[in-house]
Amino acid sequence: MIDILDRVRNKGLQAKIVTAEEAAAFIQPGMNVATSGFTASAYPKAVPIALAERMKKDPFTINLWTGASTGPELDDVLAGVHGIKQRLPYQTDKVLRNEINDGSVNYLDLHLSESAQLSRCGYLGHIDVAIVEACAIDEDGNIIPTTSLGNAASYVQSADTVIVEVNTSQPLELEGMHDVYIPLDPPHRLPIPIVKASDRVGTPYIPCTPEKIKFIVPCDIPDHTRPLRAIDEGSKKMSEFTLEFLQKEIQAGRMPKNLLPLQSGVGNVANAVLAGFVDSDLKDLTVYTEVIQDGMLDLIDAGKLNFASGTAFSPSPEGMERFYKDVAKYKKYLLLRPEEISNSPEVVHRLGVIAMNTAIECDIYGNVNSTHITGTKMMNGIGGSGDFARNAFLTIFYTPSTAKDGKISSIVPFCSHIDHTEHDVDIIITEQGVADLRGKAPKERALEIINNCAHPDYRPLLLDYFHRADEATKHANTPHILDEAFSFHERFLKTGTMQK
Numbered sequence: 001m002i003d004i005l006d007r008v009r010n011k012g013l014q015a016k017i018v019t020a021e022e023a024a025a026f027i028q029p030g031m032n033v034a035t036s037g038f039t040a041s042a043y044p045k046a047v048p049i050a051l052a053e054r055m056k057k058d059p060f061t062i063n064l065w066t067g068a069s070t071g072p073e074l075d076d077v078l079a080g081v082h083g084i085k086q087r088l089p090y091q092t093d094k095v096l097r098n099e100i101n102d103g104s105v106n107y108l109d110l111h112l113s114e115s116a117q118l119s120r121c122g123y124l125g126h127i128d129v130a131i132v133e134a135c136a137i138d139e140d141g142n143i144i145p146t147t148s149l150g151n152a153a154s155y156v157q158s159a160d161t162v163i164v165e166v167n168t169s170q171p172l173e174l175e176g177m178h179d180v181y182i183p184l185d186p187p188h189r190l191p192i193p194i195v196k197a198s199d200r201v202g203t204p205y206i207p208c209t210p211e212k213i214k215f216i217v218p219c220d221i222p223d224h225t226r227p228l229r230a231i232d233e234g235s236k237k238m239s240e241f242t243l244e245f246l247q248k249e250i251q252a253g254r255m256p257k258n259l260l261p262l263q264s265g266v267g268n269v270a271n272a273v274l275a276g277f278v279d280s281d282l283k284d285l286t287v288y289t290e291v292i293q294d295g296m297l298d299l300i301d302a303g304k305l306n307f308a309s310g311t312a313f314s315p316s317p318e319g320m321e322r323f324y325k326d327v328a329k330y331k332k333y334l335l336l337r338p339e340e341i342s343n344s345p346e347v348v349h350r351l352g353v354i355a356m357n358t359a360i361e362c363d364i365y366g367n368v369n370s371t372h373i374t375g376t377k378m379m380n381g382i383g384g385s386g387d388f389a390r391n392a393f394l395t396i397f398y399t400p401s402t403a404k405d406g407k408i409s410s411i412v413p414f415c416s417h418i419d420h421t422e423h424d425v426d427i428i429i430t431e432q433g434v435a436d437l438r439g440k441a442p443k444e445r446a447l448e449i450i451n452n453c454a455h456p457d458y459r460p461l462l463l464d465y466f467h468r469a470d471e472a473t474k475h476a477n478t479p480h481i482l483d484e485a486f487s488f489h490e491r492f493l494k495t496g497t498m499q500k
Contacts, residue, residue, distance in 0.1 A: 067150020239276030375416030
């Protein structure tokens, strides 16, 4: 067994160090098991792998709650043995996604800022076991987190039993990079006292008493972070459009020269947009977001970033290696919080965040679908995009204008599923251009989106639909021909392309 005695500073807890198999044996069928993890960062690995091996021999299911998506050693291994009955609040795993879409797994797609509160208040049931990753346990039994916080602190507070995985692949230098603050629930809730991204309002550890910890499991499996694709021309164009737009906002006096705090979603488009900031004239930037990726490290190295607050550090494998080589340098600029704080509507609104997230599709009136393919098949989930979109000072959604080699238009007459209504969407950006929807009525929005964001191959089809709908409804406020509103999606399902 891996030696973790130096990382378990409470001598009394050292007697609770067991193998992953011993800890996994404690978990019973039907239990609500809540874990750390947000993206492929700081999720438990050894215990889920052992649990999956047990499920192979003796099939049963659990309900799995996390902070968001996780890595293959949790979602993938458990879904692979059909060991998950219910999953919340977000996921990105292919095997799990297939089971969600074939009805094997009940998936609760939740606003991330609300998921911890829902669990604490009992709406989701009771947490039987919390399994959290740590780089150490302090003298009082408190848990020192690793590369994310997610919902871990709240789950530890609410669970009957806590299992801690002490991961020796995570450097002890991570200690001090966290700010753990768990808000009280109504009617006792107080304002969250954050007025700038760098404010610390909690503790650098997850509060826990030694009595609550039942098992401590050694682990040396690193985070399974995902590589980022090279920045393509479309993403580069969207980044350029973003910078041009924001410069105009500064010139118009609507933003300071160093902008407002930035929030950026996860993935290649988001990272490409941040890469554009590195080469820009902008400086003294701040970030209040969920996930800190490679682009944040680039901004630090370029001397452009003053501070970044998030709930997870989830770079590419190359970015993680770069971070570990110089933790002391980067740590001064980074802070990780529970997701109900990183995504808090109250704080997002107070700070005046610029929210930048991706969409699967947008319709001509500005509604956004960020979760479902052709309206029925779950992709990943809403994640934190709704937390930010509804409450940000400025809300931007990005999407390539087409997908599947042009067979799909990402601009459609009517979204097949709506996660963000037109009331919450300010700006839409594709590689074709920028649609500024602020201060525009629905029909003005439609022309703005079609002419600026739709691909030229689909622009005539969209204009034809819009003008016919306007005539058919006698110039209604939001014209639609109801039996044609989903014609693009129906055509794709029948023929394999949205083009006529």
